[in-house]
Amino acid sequence: xxxxxxxxxxxxxxxxxxxxxxxxxxxxxxxxxxxxxxxxxxxxxxxxxxxxxxxxxxxxxxxxxxxxxxxxxxxxxxxxxxxxxxxxxxxxxxxxxxxxxxxxxxxxxx
Amino acid sequence: xxxxxxxxxxxxxxxxxxxxxxxxxxxxxxxxxxxxxxxxxxxxxxxxxxxxxxxxxxxxxxxxxxxxxxxxxxxxxxxxxxxxxxxxxxxxxxxxxxxxxxxxxxxxxxxxxxx
Numbered sequence: 001x002x003x004x005x006x007x008x009x010x011x012x013x014x015x016x017x018x019x020x021x022x023x024x025x026x027x028x029x030x031x032x033x034x035x036x037x038x039x040x041x042x043x044x045x046x047x048x049x050x051x052x053x054x055x056x057x058x059x060x061x062x063x064x065x066x067x068x069x070x071x072x073x074x075x076x077x078x079x080x081x082x083x084x085x086x087x088x089x090x091x092x093x094x095x096x097x098x099x100x101x102x103x104x105x106x107x108x109x110x
Numbered sequence: 111x112x113x114x115x116x117x118x119x120x121x122x123x124x125x126x127x128x129x130x131x132x133x134x135x136x137x138x139x140x141x142x143x144x145x146x147x148x149x150x151x152x153x154x155x156x157x158x159x160x161x162x163x164x165x166x167x168x169x170x171x172x173x174x175x176x177x178x179x180x181x182x183x184x185x186x187x188x189x190x191x192x193x194x195x196x197x198x199x200x201x202x203x204x205x206x207x208x209x210x211x212x213x214x215x216x217x218x219x220x221x222x223x224x225x
Contacts, residue, residue, distance in 0.1 A: 008150070034213065043201060043216040044153065087152055089214075096141045096205060097166065098214060100152030 001026050006088050006101035014109050017078050021104045023088030024070045032091035033064055033071045037084045038103065044087055047073075078108045112136070114217035116202050122223045128190035131220045135183070135204030142179060143214065144187050145201040153201055159185065192224045 006023045013019045025033075033050035048055065050062040050071050061074040071090075075082055088101040115134040123129050135142050140161050145153035156175065158166040161182035170177065174193070179185040189196055202217045 004152075041221075043218050046213055046215065049213060096143075096158060096160070098143070098155070100154070102150070102152045 003027060003099035004088055004090050004101040006104050008102055008104060010105040010107060012107045012109055013078055015078055015080060017108075018074065018076045019078055019106065020075075021073045021086055021088075021106075022070055023072070023101050024068075025088075025090045025099070026069070027090070027092060028066075028069060030069075030090045030092050033062075034089040034091075035060075035062055035071075035073045036087040036089055036100075038087055039084050047086070075106075078106075080108050080110060083107045114202055114204055114215055116200075116217035116220055118220055119218060120221050120223075122225065123192055125194055125224050126191040128188065129192055129222065130186055130188045131200050131202075131222075133185045133187070133202030133217060135185075135202070136215055139204035139206050139215075140182070141205045142185050143201075143203040143205075144177060144185070145203065147199045147201055147219070153203075156187070156200075189222075192222075194224050197222055197224045 004025050035047040036044040037047045038044040048057050048062050050064050052064055054063040059076045063072045085103040085105050087103045090099045117132050142159040144156040146156055147153045155169055157170045157177050159179045162179050175189055177187045199219045199221050201219045203214045205214045
């Protein structure tokens with residue numbers, strides 16, 4: 001079983017829509033969780049860390065469910081500029097070991 | 111603050127030729143990573159350094175890949191000889207590796223094409 005699993009999509013949504021991505025992880029010892037954004041032919045960039053209590057940054061909300069071993073990313077009021085691939089990343093915490101999902105592709109349509 | 115620097119950005123070589131990639135991490139970041147990314151996939155770890163020590167190289171194909179991080183700062187990843195299947199983007203990343211500063215920052219990557 002893969003360490004981190006994501007639905008690759010693609011998700012095609014109209015501007016202004018709300019879209020949610022989920023990601024599951026296999027190792028219950030995982031400690032830190034992140035969402036990265038990757039534009040076409042660019043490097044991954046940190047979008048937000050995911051904290052146990054959940055956290056929000058503008059239109060973006062990340063949540064962690066340790067019991068079910070999944071994290072989620074909610075994007076409200078989608079913009080054309082949100083079109084990208086969103087990577088779920090998990091760190092076991094026993095060292096700097098990061099595990100990446102395959103990414104979920106989002107296209108926001110005018 | 112300068113980000114992670116990588117060079118070259120693009121490289122085209124013929125199979126069986128050697129190639130080397132260079133990475134300069136963010137100042138003060140002790141942990142350095144080399145990843146390989148194929149189209150439509152997430153980055154896959156090749157090797158991780160803590161300062162100058164390679165602490166995780168289990169995914170590095172050691173018959174043809176080698177890496178070094180002299181003095182615990184810059185790093186070089188080498189492939190010799192390159193094969194067609196090595197065509198990919200090679201990403202370098204760094205992190206402080208302590209507490210919540212596990213956040214990783216990536217360089218722009220080197221896009222390798224082996225013909």
